Amino acid sequence: MSATSDNPNLLDVDDARALLREHTISPTEQRVEIARVMFARHQHLSAEQILGRLVQHSSHVSKATVYNTLKLFAEKGLVREVVIDPTKLFYDSNLNPHHHLFHTDTGELEDVDPARVDISHLPPLPEGKELLGVDVIIRVSDRKA
Template identity: 50%
Template structure:
């Protein structure tokens, strides 16, 4: 995504350019996600949106995030069953997931080399390789 500061007009334009109808709720959800440049859960996005725009339902947030992912505006990062982050950085990269704090941070693609991938089934191609490395802080005993 573009790194210039986000405002709601920019979100509207990005949605339009991606073929997403920029409803007011979608713009609010996009602004909450893109302006933070952080990995957020749907619940965190809903809290941010509803702080100023108290009529966005949970279903609308989830449906909008699914639509954004479908149009390659965000990446869904599944760190464990039931725990999904939405990442506005759609460029190639990987993640560290702190299991003790729930934080997710980027690993540049150039920092990890993946080799010896298995032979693909017939008539398939790789879409993307996702890597989440689960870590925890060492105890200080």
């Protein structure tokens, strides 16, 4: 996958269509536009941020379509939902195992290499359950003087 040479913030249209088809998603015009923004590079974006970028690029995709498409992308394994709190949901295009550092002052979310986080003692799992993963969100803010 590659961003377009004229705009590094957008994935190439043909690459976006191919990515959607590869994940058995019908490449409608709106889904392709959303994919072009979401998959230009590894990034964490909220639905509102994606909508804002679409507007900047003169795209006419509704808010409901953005939310529904992101939900579909998550169901198909194209993005990972990162829930910061009940009011903050980001979509992460980096599917490699990693944790997150959330800057509460700016709302920025960044990746943390899992090798940099030591998780040594997990509670026993309930009978019949298996561990699917551990997601760590480290919240930080500027120090108050």
